[in-house]
Every structure is written in structure tokens, then in C-alpha cells.
Amino acid sequence: ILNVEQSPQSLHVQEGDSTNFTCSFPSSNFYALHWYRWETAKSPEALFVMTLNGDEKKKGRISATLNTKEGYSYLYIKGSQPEDSATYLCAFSGNTGKLIFGQGTTLQVKP
């Protein structure tokens, strides 16, 4: 059974705080790691798709790193804003091609 674990499950921070969350995934048969942001009443939206060990991707104040050998990825948000409040999902893709999602980290940013 392939498991993708995300921690923490939920997080409350003040506006301006920087924060990070973790995604753990199987380190064997790795193909890609996806991060999505899912705001309430909206569709999940892709943030990053990462394939290379040691890769680091950035989009504005959000960045992600990838360690395929040990099976983890971090998502960082610098200077959190209320509009960053959402559930952040990671998904692992192995050699079967299927995306296996974690349960998500729900971030609440207080003004």
C-alpha cells in the first residue's frame, strides 16, 4: 500500500508569519511529486510538479523542495497572507502513473 502523509493536518498562523509543511511519500519507484492549493468552494489548483531529486521550485512567496531519496517534500510560504488560507495537497506519482494524494494541510492565516 502506497501512503502519502502530510503534516501537520492543520495550522493557524498570523499574517506575516512564514510557515512550512511536510509531505512524506514512498522513496521507491518515484516519478513525480505534485503540490496543489485548494481554497474553500473552489477547485484544487496546481502549484508545482517536481520530478528531480534536490529540485526547488518557487512561485511568488511559495516555494517547495524535493528529496526523492528520503521521500519528502517541503512547502514553504514566506510572509503568509489571509489569501493563502487553503488546504495544501501533495500527491505522489510512481511508476503506475496514478496520483496518490495525502490528506492535506489546512492553513488558516489570521489578519
Place this chain on the structure above:
Amino acid sequence: ETGVTQTPRHLVMGMTNKKSLKCEQHLGHNAMYWYKQSAKKPLELMFVYSLEERVENNSVPSRFSPECPNSSHLFLHLHTLQPEDSALYLCASSQEEQRNTEAFFGQGTRLTVV
């Protein structure tokens, strides 16, 4: 707007009803997917269509029946569902079958089976 549209947004149905969920994308994508999200569980892949051919049926009960008449449309036909099938059903599409291509999701259909 992600370019993937699902209808209806909400659906309440009895256990003996037959209903269908619809998904439409005009992004020119070749692959389409149905996902289910039950309360407090991760998104779970149900079906994958690539170039209108079903390539994945993730051990889904036969009371869920997908249909992909063309590359832009995907349906999920529902019949004799159980209350435990109540969940959010999300459709997604991607340029090719998912691996390192990002998926574009619809807003989902919130299904309640009574």
C-alpha cells in the same frame, strides 16, 4: 476558472434513483479523471480516461459507471447508490495521463445519498 466545469454542483438522490454527473473541459487535454473525496479522507482516484479509452478502474463498485463520449466530456452515471457514497466527486483533466503533468480540477459535485 480552471477550464474544467462540473454539473451539477450539488445533488441529493435517493438510493433507488439514477443520476449522472457531467464534466466538461475545453483545454485540449487528452486525459480525464474522476476522483472521490469522502469526509476526512484523501482524494481517491476512481477512473482514468486517456484519449477516450478507459485506462484505469480503481476497484470502483459497478453502481458507478463512467462514460467518455469524446475528449471534452466525461460522465459518471450513478445508480442504486448507498448512503456511504455521499462525498465530493471531482473531475480533472491533464494534457496526458498523469505523471508529471499538472491536473486541472473542476469545482466538484457534492453528492448526498439519502
